[in-house]
Amino acid sequence: MTAPQTGPALPAPTLDDALGRLRSRGLRASTARRLVLESLFAAPEPVSAERVADGLDGRFPRSDLASVYRNLETFEQLGLVRHFHLVHGPGLYALTGRDREYLVCERCGAVRPVLPDALDDVREIVRGRFGLLARFNHHPLVGLCEDCAPAARDKEE
Amino acid sequence: MTAPQTGPALPAPTLDDALGRLRSRGLRASTARRLVLESLFAAPEPVSAERVADGLDGRFPRSDLASVYRNLETFEQLGLVRHFHLVHGPGLYALTGRDREYLVCERCGAVRPVLPDALDDVREIVRGRFGLLARFNHHPLVGLCEDCAPAARDKEE
DNA sequence: TTCGATGCAAATAGTTTGCATTCTA
DNA sequence: TAGAATGCAAACTATTTGCATCGAA
Numbered sequence: 001m002t003a004p005q006t007g008p009a010l011p012a013p014t015l016d017d018a019l020g021r022l023r024s025r026g027l028r029a030s031t032a033r034r035l036v037l038e039s040l041f042a043a044p045e046p047v048s049a050e051r052v053a054d055g056l057d058g059r060f061p062r063s064d065l066a067s068v069y070r071n072l073e074t075f076e077q078l079g080l081v082r083h084f085h086l087v088h089g090p091g092l093y094a095l096t097g098r099d100r101e102y103l104v105c106e107r108c109g110a111v112r113p114v115l116p117d118a119l120d121d122v123r124e125i126v127r128g129r130f131g132l133l134a135r136f137n138h139h140p141l142v143g144l145c146e147d148c149a150p151a152a153r154d155k156e157e
Numbered sequence: 158m159t160a161p162q163t164g165p166a167l168p169a170p171t172l173d174d175a176l177g178r179l180r181s182r183g184l185r186a187s188t189a190r191r192l193v194l195e196s197l198f199a200a201p202e203p204v205s206a207e208r209v210a211d212g213l214d215g216r217f218p219r220s221d222l223a224s225v226y227r228n229l230e231t232f233e234q235l236g237l238v239r240h241f242h243l244v245h246g247p248g249l250y251a252l253t254g255r256d257r258e259y260l261v262c263e264r265c266g267a268v269r270p271v272l273p274d275a276l277d278d279v280r281e282i283v284r285g286r287f288g289l290l291a292r293f294n295h296h297p298l299v300g301l302c303e304d305c306a307p308a309a310r311d312k313e314e
Numbered sequence: 315t316t317c318g319a320t321g322c323a324a325a326t327a328g329t330t331t332g333c334a335t336t337c338t339a
Numbered sequence: 340t341a342g343a344a345t346g347c348a349a350a351c352t353a354t355t356t357g358c359a360t361c362g363a364a
Contacts, residue, residue, distance in 0.1 A: 028342095
């Protein structure tokens with residue numbers, strides 16, 4: 001298992017910028033990598049590796065899924081990309097510089113992205129009490145949304 | 158997909174109690190089910206389905222993994238069992254009445270179980286601000302522990 | 315004597331790895 | 340042209356499902 005290197009989160013504003021970052025580290029700006037990056041720049045929302053491999057549902061040529069995973073990991077190590085997990089489904093990838101934290105309903109799956117500072121006071125409580133620096137950008141804060149809480153309460157007590 | 162029924166969380170203090178609960182719902186107290194319950198009563202810590210199938214690493218006779226999953230789900234619907242996910246690895250199962258919430262370090266995997274009321278003020282903030290009833294018993298509160306926070310900060314900024 | 319439950323095998327989702335081939339620097 | 344990256348297949352982890360058989364009530 002490779003050490004979990006998150007990499008410095010230095011967003012690349014343009015595709016050429018990102019390719020330049022690759023080259024400057026001695027990595028190669030291959031067609032396959034360009035394709036993945038194009039998809040990420042084109043996607044308004046975080047996307048799964050599979051959607052990237054599908055060329056964003058056909059908007060770009062297909063690429064190999066295994067290579068997409070490898071390349072997304074490379075980009076993540078360079079700080080170009082971040083990925084996170086919602087409760088269900090595949091991991092989602094997005095360019096850095098668009099970072100959010102996520103709240104998810106474990107019952108209906110509803111996702112709510114929030115700006116990181118919206119949870120700073122929570123972070124402060126958890127850090128003070130348990131010495132843990134809480135982060136909700138890679139794994140979300142999970143709970144029950146207003147629609148689901150009543151139904152769940154009935155079943156539980 | 159079956160509707161996510163959590164079931165009323167009524168702990169069964171003894172094995173016979175749990176078997177009785179099965180019978181009272183018209184379900185059968187089979188040998189396989191007895192075996193799973195024995196493992197859960199014998200385990201001091203939450204256990205994976207695989208460890209249960211292995212008879213708690215040989216302390217009990219083996220059982221079929223698929224049946225173990227089926228039975229754990231049945232028990233969960235009866236409110237006898239709860240399961241939760243840490244960041245890595247399989248889901249973990251434990252008898253109800255031992256409920257905890259979990260804090261996990263996303264970098265080193267360190268797990269810290271806490272009593273549910275230790276996070277009540279966090280719950281209150283999140284509910285007030287986002288209308289989400291936060292729960293950290295099924296999916297943990299994830300962050301960086303004191304050992305890992307400095308290393309991660311270096312790589313990220 | 316019924317259904318409910320079992321055990322085996324096979325399928326599933328998401329992701330990773332091995333390896334011969336291809337392409338970039 | 341050397342070594343990085345690709346593409347395909349195969350492995351992998353955790354879990355679920357189909358189905359013929361078995362067994363508890």
